[in-house]
Amino acid sequence: MLTLGRALRGTTYWFTSYRRSWRRSLVPSVIGPVLDLIVMGKVLGSLVADRPGAVERLGGVDYLSFVGPAVVAVTALVTASTEGTSPVYHAMTSTRTYAAMRATPLTVPEIVVGHLVWMAVRVAVAAALVAAFLAVLGGTHSWQAVLLVPANVATGMAVACGVAAFAARQRTSGILLAWQRFGVVPMMLFAGVYFPVSVLPGAVQAVAKLTPLWHGIELSRALAAGTATVDGALPHLAYLAALAVAGTVVTVRTFLDRLAD
C-alpha cells in the first residue's frame, strides 16, 4: 500500500542527513558541471567556432549553446547516479535507515518513494544551479530554458529509480563504482554531449538513442534554444517516464526482498 503523504515523511530524514554531507555533493553536482561549461563551452567552443561549417553541423548554434544544455542533462545524470547508489547502499546495510523506517507506519513502497522524491529534489536543485550558470554564460536563448529543470528531473529519475535497485541489492560497496564506470562514463562519451550522435556509426547511434541521457539532451537543447514543442518533447518525456516507472517497480521489489524478515 502506498500513500504519498506517508511516503513524504521520510524526506525529513534525507534532508537532515544531507545537511551534514552537502559539501561532498558540490564537486560532482555543481563544480564539475560548471567547469565543464567553462572549459568545454567557452574554451573548446572558441576552437570549434573557427571550423567552417561547425555551426551547421551543431544544429545552427554556437558550441556553448550546443554543449551547455547537454551538461545540464549530465548534471542530472551524475547527481541521480550519486544519490541513487551510495546513500541507498548505506541505508540498506550500514546505517540501516530503511530497517528503522520499516518499524514505523511506513510501508516498503512508501520508503522507496520517499527516498526517490528526495533524489528528485537533489537533481532539481543541481540542474537549476547549472542551468542558471549556463544562462549567465549566454548559453540559453529563450524563457523555455526554465523548463530545463523539470525536464532534467525526468532525465535524472529515469536513471535513479532503477539504479537504486542495483545499489540496494549489493552486499559490498565496491561494486557501486561499476555503475559510474560502465553506465555513466560511456553515456557521457557516446550519448551526444560533446558532438552530435549523427557523426557516430549507425549501430552505435541506435544504442546511444536508447540511453536516458540522449533523450534528456534532446529535450534540453530544444528548451535552451526555445524551439521545443509539445509534440517534439512528448516522446522523450514518455520514454524517460517509462524508465522511471519500470525502475521504481524493480526497486520496490528489491526492497521488499531485502527488507523481508
Add this chain to the structure above:
Amino acid sequence: MKCVPSQLDPLVEARGLRKAYGSFEAVRGIDFTIGRGEAFGLLGPNGAGKSSTMRMLAATSASSGGELRILGLDPARHGSEIRARLGVVPQDDTLDGELTVRENLLVYGRYFGLPRRAIRERTAELLEFAQLTARADDRVDQLSGGMRRRLTIARALINRPDIVLLDEPTTGLDPQARHVLWDRMYELRRDGVTLVITTHYMDEAEQLCDRLVIIDRGLIVAQGPPRALIAAHASREVIEVRHDGDRVVRKALDRLAEGAPGDGVPPPARVEALPDRALVYTDAGDETADHLYAQGVPPHHLYVRRSTLEDVFLLLSGRSLIE
C-alpha cells in the same frame, strides 16, 4: 496512568502461530496472549524462535500459519496501523550515527507523521527519561553503547506506543549500563506501558517480567510468572557441589541421588550430575548442606543458592550448546 493487567483485553493474541523460512520452521505453532500493562518475556536459547516471533509481533514479518491479532487488528491487512501504535527496540540499533541525539528523535517522530512541535516537546521528556538531556546535541556515534540503547528506547516511545517490543535490550552492555537500562524499563512498567521483552538473561526476565514463555526449537516449553515457573520446574534452592572426582564427595552425592540421605534430611527433588560437579535441587538447602558437611564434604566445595530461572531454563532446554 496506571493500567491493570487484564486477560479480557488482550493486546496480542497468538494461536498456532508459525513462521517458516523456506523449509526451516523457526516457529512451529505457539499460543500466547499479552494483556494490557503486562511485562511479557520471551525466553529461549539462540535460534529458539524468539526474534522471529518478535518480528511477527512488530508487524514487519508475515506469519506462515496460525492466527495473530495485535491491538485487535490483523497484521497482514493493517500492518501500518499496528506499527503506528508500537514502539520497537531492535536488537542491533538503527540509529544514525552522523546525526545528533535530537535529530534522531526528530526524523523518527516524522516517520509517524507527528508535527515538529509535538516532537520537540516529546523530545524534551524523552531525553530526560533516557538521561541524555546533556547529550542532546552530540552526534550519536560519540555515545557509549548504554547511551545508544537508552536513546533507542526513548526513540521507540516517541509515538506514545501501546506496546513496546524490546529485542534483547541489554545484550552486550556492561553491568552498570544494564542496571541503568533496567531502571528505565521498571519505570515504563510502573507507568503501565505494555512491554514485550526477549532475553536470554534469566535475572533480567525474573526481575522485569510479570509473565513469560520459554521457547525452545520453535515451541513453547513452559509459561507462567517467573516465580511460578521456578516453583513448578525447579526447587526452592540449589546446592552446587564440586567433587572433582573426590571419592568421599561422590559417595555423599550418590546417597543424596538415591533419595536416602538419612539424618532426617528431606530427600532432594533431583540431583543433576555434571562433569566434576553436581546440582542438588532441594527445598531444604541449609539442612542438606549441613548433612553434606557431616559426610565430609569440604565447605569450599559447596555453594547454596536460591534457584533461578536459569535453572528452569537449562532444565527445559538442555545443556548442550546451541550455535
